Amino acid sequence: MSPFQPFVMERMMTKFEQEVDYNLSESGVHPLSLGELLGDDPEATAHLLATDLNYPHVNGIPELRQNISNLYDGAAPEDVLVTVGAIESNYLSIRTLLSPGDEIVIMSPNYMQIWGVAKNQGLSVKLFHLREEENWAPDLSELESVVGSDTKMIAICNPNNPTGRILTESEMDRIVTCADRVGAWILSDEVYRGATRVTDEENPSFFGRYHKVLAIGSMSKAYALPGLRIGWVVGPRGALDEISARREYSTLCATMLSNKLAALALSPEIRPRLLQRTREYIRKGYPILQEWVKNQGDLFSVSPPDAAAIAFVRSHMDINSTEFAERLRKEKSVLIVPGDYFGLDHFLRISFGLPPDYLIPGLERIHELTLEMSGQTVL
Structure with missing residues (x-):
């Protein structure tokens, strides 16, 4: 076999997320049911039941691409390519635009798919960092120092x-200035856009700020529909055509039913309801996690997230994050993501966008393990 860098987080989740009692590793909120999506609309149900299970438009059915384009200022349906999840958008974008030896600069910490794809493609990888001591603000001076004439993409x-x-x-403007200075692409993974914790205002996209942007979106996170496996990339039409050509060797397209259901979910009538549901899960779940962290004394601390249903919790315990996560899975049947998987030991990514009757017992089992590790009796 050829040398290969596994995607260690997804390897773990593939093996164990369906096997544990409490899965606190997922980064979206509790998923929507088909009944919740359709509601009491017999016309929508009848429309779906009448669907021919044929190939859809390979780039996404027109209604879906129109609804996606409505989310981006200045975009048209022709600027949208529908993919099998955002993970395919990220993968194909890098495979299409970069060649072995090209330089990519990646935000860190980050979803490590792009880092792994870059390693497997033989790219030259540089990082710029978010700083915990500044509430995870990006170190843009570092970005400006590492981006140079060889940089082909900023992720x-x-x-x-x-x-x-x-x-x-x-901060977005400074990133655009960095990219424009050297003519680099910006690959912007925006799958949590809209899943805000403290405001109902959606954060802006990089699309439209610069002519070499690929903006990645998904139904999985903000819309709680990961089972549809629908993502998209919005960007220059020439680049999308090249990405689509490469996709014709693999998945070809998403399914017809997924296209139809995603188009329904992103319709002006239904999308606001789905976003509100996601925000309610986030806003109800985070205080539970925050109170739990407080009750653990000096074992953990956390910076409140602006968005998404996850917190990057600092562990002050004298144990490697992967070792702790492994013990938690084996001894307590709870799955979390160790900070090692993001390149930062002594952190734990914990989900909180879950029903309280699931979240609270899962957190309690983490507490049980910390007590047992300290030699205390679990009551």
């Missing part, structure tokens, strides 16, 4: 996974 995650940090518009 962003906004809102950020795992910290939930949303870039300010001035």
Whole structure:
């Protein structure tokens, strides 16, 4: 076999997320049911039942691409390519636009798919960092120092996974200036856009700020529909055509039913309801996690996320994050993501966008393990 960098977080989740009692590793809120999506609309149900299970438009059915384009100022349906999840958008964007030896600069911490794809493609990888001591603000001076004439792409995650940090518009402008200075692409993973914790205002996209942007979106996070496996990339039409050509060797397209259901979910009538549901899960779940962290004494601390249903919790325990997560899974049947998987030990990514009767017992089992590790009796 050829050398290969596994995607260690997804490897873990593939193996164990369906096997544990409490899965606190997922980064979206509790998923929507089909009944919740359709509501009491017999016309929508009849429309779906009459659907021929044929191939859809390979780039996404027109209604879906129209509804996606409505989310981006200045976009048209022709600027949208529908993919099998955002993970395919990220993968194909890098495979299409970059060649072995090209340089990519990646925000860190980050969803490590892009880092792994870059390693497997033989790219030169540089990082710029979010700083915990500044509530995970990006170190843009570092970005400006590492971006140079060899940089072909800057990869962003906004809102950020795992910290939930949303870039300010001035920070976005400085990133665009960096990219424009050297003619680099901006790959902006925006799957948590709209899943805000403290405001109902959606953070802006990088699309429209610069002519070499690929903005990535998904039904999985803000809309709580990960089972549809629908994502998209919005960007220059020539680049989308090249990405689509490469996709014709693999998945070809998403399913017809997924296209139809995603178009329904993103319709002006239904989308606001789904976003509100997501925000309610986030806003009800975070105080539960925050109170739990407080009750653990000096074991953990956390910076409140701006968005997303995850918190990047600092562990002050004298144990490696992967070792702790493994013990938690094996001894307590709870799955969380160790900070090692984001390149930062002594952190734990914990989900909180879950029903309280699921979230609270899962957190309690983490508490049980910390007591047992300290030699205390679990009552």
